[in-house]
Amino acid sequence: MTSPIVLECRGISQSFAGIQALSDINLPIHQGQFHAIIGPNGAGKTTLFNILSGLQSPTAGGVFFAGLDITALPPWQRARLGIARSFQNLRLFGAMTLRENILVAAQQQQPYRLGDVFFKRAAVRAAEEALTESADLWLRLVGLYRQRDDQAMTLSYGAARRLELARALALQPRLLLLDEPAAGLNPAETDGLAEIMAHLRNDALTVVLVEHDMGLVMKLADRITVLNLGKELATDDPARIRVNPQVIDAYLGVSR
Ligand SMILES: Nc1ncnc2c1ncn2[C@@H]1O[C@H](COP(=O)(O)OP(=O)(O)O)[C@@H](O)[C@H]1O
Ligand SMILES: [Mg+2]
Numbered sequence: 406m407t408s409p410i411v412l413e414c415r416g417i418s419q420s421f422a423g424i425q426a427l428s429d430i431n432l433p434i435h436q437g438q439f440h441a442i443i444g445p446n447g448a449g450k451t452t453l454f455n456i457l458s459g460l461q462s463p464t465a466g467g468v469f470f471a472g473l474d475i476t477a478l479p480p481w482q483r484a485r486l487g488i489a490r491s492f493q494n495l496r497l498f499g500a501m502t503l504r505e506n507i508l509v510a511a512q513q514q515q516p517y518r519l520g521d522v523f524f525k526r527a528a529v530r531a532a533e534e535a536l537t538e539s540a541d542l543w544l545r546l547v548g549l550y551r552q553r554d555d556q557a558m559t560l561s562y563g564a565a566r567r568l569e570l571a572r573a574l575a576l577q578p579r580l581l582l583l584d585e586p587a588a589g590l591n592p593a594e595t596d597g598l599a600e601i602m603a604h605l606r607n608d609a610l611t612v613v614l615v616e617h618d619m620g621l622v623m624k625l626a627d628r629i630t631v632l633n634l635g636k637e638l639a640t641d642d643p644a645r646i647r648v649n650p651q652v653i654d655a656y657l658g659v660s661r
């Protein structure tokens with residue numbers, strides 16, 4: 406593995422009133438990799454995800470992003486550094502169109518200065534056009550371009566989640582954290598999501614994915630970390646994880 410480390414957990418432990426949810430997790434996430442975190446219920450996946458996204462501070466250890474200690478930073482500050490999180494935190498604006506939902510997200514990254522508005526109208530207009538064009542690209546990627554002028558409230562559950570993904574991508578993140586993106590999706594919707602994610606993978610976006618759907622994980626992940634009872638059981642590529650006896654014992658065996 407030669408690509409640089411984007412995100413790193415160093416000695417992360419988390420206890421809740423006597424329950425050791427995570428014990429000494431050391432995990433490097435490499436640039437351009439699709440890194441999945443799996444494990445049985447209670448393994449500590451959600452706890453780790455919350456620590457990575459800043460919803461929770463660990464009892465011990467640190468989270469580093471591009472070498473910077475971000476352990477104490479709240480989610481919005483992590484977002485400014487280029488860490489986008491989908492899906493739970495991105496609320497859609499139901500009364501706005503799909504395109505407007507994307508534009509709201511994209512504009513957060515490109516704030517206008519007052520001077521621009523008064524003295525550089527043409528430049529502002531050009532910037533707006535560019536934003537709209539890129540919003541349309543994201544909508545095409547997630548298969549929602551034709552509905553671009555519909556209100557977000559008209560979308561099915563699966564489509565709304567794809568729009569949420571497009572919004573996270575419009576932030577042009579350096580790292581995308583995905584919390585069970587396939588939860589609640591039907592098989593056809595899950596296939597659609599897998600296709601979109603395959604595109605992201607080809608674009609070498611760095612992604613951390615917590616997911617129960619093993620089919621999706623095995624198809625997409627470059628690397629998989631298996632958690633069990635708060636400990637790292639294994640980190641390896643999908644082919645090796647599939648045949649790892651400890652992993653089969655703890656997780657894969659029982660899920661069949
Ligand atoms: N806020 C909390 N308070 C107390 N215990 C918690 C809390 N969050 C998680 N836990 C416990 O930590 C362990 C790991 O939980 P979790 O991270 O949700 O696992 P997973 O997402 O892999 O199912 C479980 O034993 C769970 O009951
Ligand atoms: Mg969970």
